[in-house]
Amino acid sequence: AQSVTQLGSHVSVSEGALVLLRCNYSSSVPPYLFWYVQYPNQGLQLLLKYTSAATLVKGINGFEAEFKKSETSFHLTKPSAHMSDAAEYFCAVSEPDNYGQNFVFGPGTRLSVLP
Amino acid sequence: ETGVTQTPRHLVMGMTNKKSLKCEQHLGHNAMYWYKQSAKKPLELMFVYSLEERVENNSVPSRFSPECPNSSHLFLHLHTLQPEDSALYLCASSLTRMNEQFFGPGTRLTVL
Secondary structure, three states: OOEEEOOOOEEEEEOOOOEEEOOEEEOOOOOEEEEEEEOOOOOEEEEEEEOOOOOEEEOHHHOEEEEEHHHOEEEEEEOOOOHHHOEEEEEEEEOOOOOOOOOEEOOOEEEEEEO | OOOEEEEOOEEEEOOOOEEEEEEEEOOOOOEEEEEEEOOOOOOEEEEEEEOOEEEEEOOOOOOEEEEEEEOOEEEEEEEOOOHHHOEEEEEEEEOOOOOOOEEOOOEEEEEO
């Protein structure tokens, strides 16, 4: 069964600084990988997804993530943080070759952006 | 909005009340999900429906009862809840179970 870990339950960066949110996964088959963002009292919104095409995936709001099979990682980055990026971020994995396997979400990382 | 709507957005109920949460998706998806999100806890998957059939029930207490009358609608019937059931309840849908899930805005439930 697949699983997801997110290193750091809370990350703080200064406005304009690089954002790096870490995600590592385990999967018995080539996975699909996703990043979601959740603003307070709202549902989760898809930021980007990897589905076995290009390993560098660009998403909305200037975020991107790189799939590294050798490191089983899918870290999320943004070159310059904005105050509006403050939110909770979730990494998720699914196994497309294992029909019926669920999405599995990581525990989330809360991003704070300091002025 | 992502095409998944939830009503009500906020609900306060006593422990003896019966209420229902409603979720509707207009995306033509075949799978629908209920999640519970409590403060400082990971997302908890409660129920999964695929093609209107319940395919997963993750040890959820019987005071939560899901219903999926068709592929566009999902309900969560609540009765005799406990204060610890207070949480944000999120509905999601996806084309199939391997595809990305689209979430509704959630229902903030408070049990007094």
